[in-house]
Amino acid sequence: MNVNQLKLIHFRNYENTSFSFDSNCIHYLYGKNAQGKTNLIEAIYFLSHLHSFRTNQLSSLVMKENESLIIEAKVESNKQNEHLKVVVSHHKKHLFRFLNPVNKYSDFVGIVNAILFCPDDMMIFSQSPKFRRRFIDMELIKLSKTYTTTLSHYQKILKERNLALKQNEINDALIDIYTDQMIQDEKIILNQRNHFIEQLILKAKQIYPFFSSEKEIIDAKYETFVSIDDDLEENLIHAYQKSLAKDKLYHQTNLGIHKDDIQFLLNGSNINDVASQGQKRSFLLALKLGLAQIIYEKSHQYPILLLDDVFSELDDIRKKQLIQKLPLNMQIFITTTEWMDPSSFGSRPVKFYKIEKGSIKEVDHGR
Numbered sequence: 570m571n572v573n574q575l576k577l578i579h580f581r582n583y584e585n586t587s588f589s590f591d592s593n594c595i596h597y598l599y600g601k602n603a604q605g606k607t608n609l610i611e612a613i614y615f616l617s618h619l620h621s622f623r624t625n626q627l628s629s630l631v632m633k634e635n636e637s638l639i640i641e642a643k644v645e646s647n648k649q650n651e652h653l654k655v656v657v658s659h660h661k662k663h664l665f666r667f668l669n670p671v672n673k674y675s676d677f678v679g680i681v682n683a684i685l686f687c688p689d690d691m692m693i694f695s696q697s698p699k700f701r702r703r704f705i706d707m708e709l710i711k712l713s714k715t716y717t718t719t720l721s722h723y724q725k726i727l728k729e730r731n732l733a734l735k736q737n738e739i740n741d742a743l744i745d746i747y748t749d750q751m752i753q754d755e756k757i758i759l760n761q762r763n764h765f766i767e768q769l770i771l772k773a774k775q776i777y778p779f780f781s782s783e784k785e786i787i788d789a790k791y792e793t794f795v796s797i798d799d800d801l802e803e804n805l806i807h808a809y810q811k812s813l814a815k816d817k818l819y820h821q822t823n824l825g826i827h828k829d830d831i832q833f834l835l836n837g838s839n840i841n842d843v844a845s846q847g848q849k850r851s852f853l854l855a856l857k858l859g860l861a862q863i864i865y866e867k868s869h870q871y872p873i874l875l876l877d878d879v880f881s882e883l884d885d886i887r888k889k890q891l892i893q894k895l896p897l898n899m900q901i902f903i904t905t906t907e908w909m910d911p912s913s914f915g916s917r918p919v920k921f922y923k924i925e926k927g928s929i930k931e932v933d934h935g936r
């Protein structure tokens with residue numbers, strides 16, 4: 570998958586700028602602080618996810634003193650050309666594919682599949698379980714339509730069950746119906762989430778040694794309230810029967826996949842308790858590259874990889890190891906404040922761009 574052309578109008582500090590990018594090439598975006606490097610990859614991320622990784626405020630993305638923004642892109646996906654356009658105006662997103670309006674977000678999300686690594690991502694290890702669940706959901710939503718519909722159905726039923734539990738006179742028959750529907754959804758969601766984490770950590774385990782000189786063992790476990798085995802349905806029924814009295818007492822659903830978590834382990838201990846910043850960064854990079862591999866196996870094409878400020882805190886050896894580990898047929902954007910010697914990229918296709926005050930200029934390898 571490749572973004573071959575990108576046009577930004579009134580996006581952050583880009584007034585009206587067009588970019589051309591090469592397929593399966595590393596784009597090395599360098600420049601001083603606060604020039605627009607992250608803004609550029611934020612625009613590509615927005616095309617993929619329809620939200621930013623830095624803000625929930627759509628208005629922050631619109632260039633100051635303007636009312637709307639446009640992100641327009643020509644994309645190549647599985648050898649097909651796509652023309653995508655997002656207009657943000659008055660806090661609303663308007664989507665277009667080949668200039669025809671797209672009404673459902675789910676018909677747009679995932680046409681561009683981009684994976685991001687940014688320093689704030691490391692908070693995934695220390696933040697509340699909600700953020701780790703969001704990480705799985707975001708990826709599975711792009712990978713599986715069944716997952717998307719099942720998850721939103723589950724969320725709707727959970728709300729209704731909680732509402733029913735809040736009534737003065739609780740209708741037991743209604744609670745039973747909701748519980749049964751939740752169990753059917755949870756069977757699908759739990760199997761998909763658990764399988765995803767198992768696959769992801771398997772890939773990450775193969776990649777992690779490239780970033781680590783020590784013999785460390787990484788692992789990840791999906792944590793839920795039942796065991797995920799051949800008797801999953803029975804296990805769920807039993808768990809909800811046991812918790813019914815408590816649910817009625819507290820007027821809410823105390824069990825469910827809305828409370829699950831992922832545990833990340835380094836040498837058998839929770840990563841937060843033992844890992845250095847460098848180890849966390851390496852773990853996360855291994856997860857992100859593992860994710861790219863899973864997407865490749867499922868969709869037969871690599872996603873676009875956005876590496877924001879990935880090189881800080883990595884020594885020269887690790888930087889080179891990272892470059893070697895990047896899949897060859899993948900379009901990659903790297904932002905950094907440092908110039909890097911072109912020889913570090915070996916024979917890989919790489920283009921260098923200098924970003925300055927919202928403008929982008931291709932520079933030759935000799936600067």
Ligand SMILES: Nc1ncnc2c1ncn2[C@@H]1O[C@H](COP(=O)(O)OP(=O)(O)OP(=O)(O)O)[C@@H](O)[C@H]1O
Pocket residue numbers: 580581582600601602603604605606607608609628629630631632633878904905906924
């Ligand atoms: N809505 C906006 N309108 C105009 N300018 C904006 C807007 N939002 C951010 N900016 C400007 O964008 C610049 C920051 O760009 P960006 O976050 O891409 O920096 P960067 O080049 O990645 O820097 P660093 O290396 O420090 O991460 C700042 O100058 C900021 O004032």
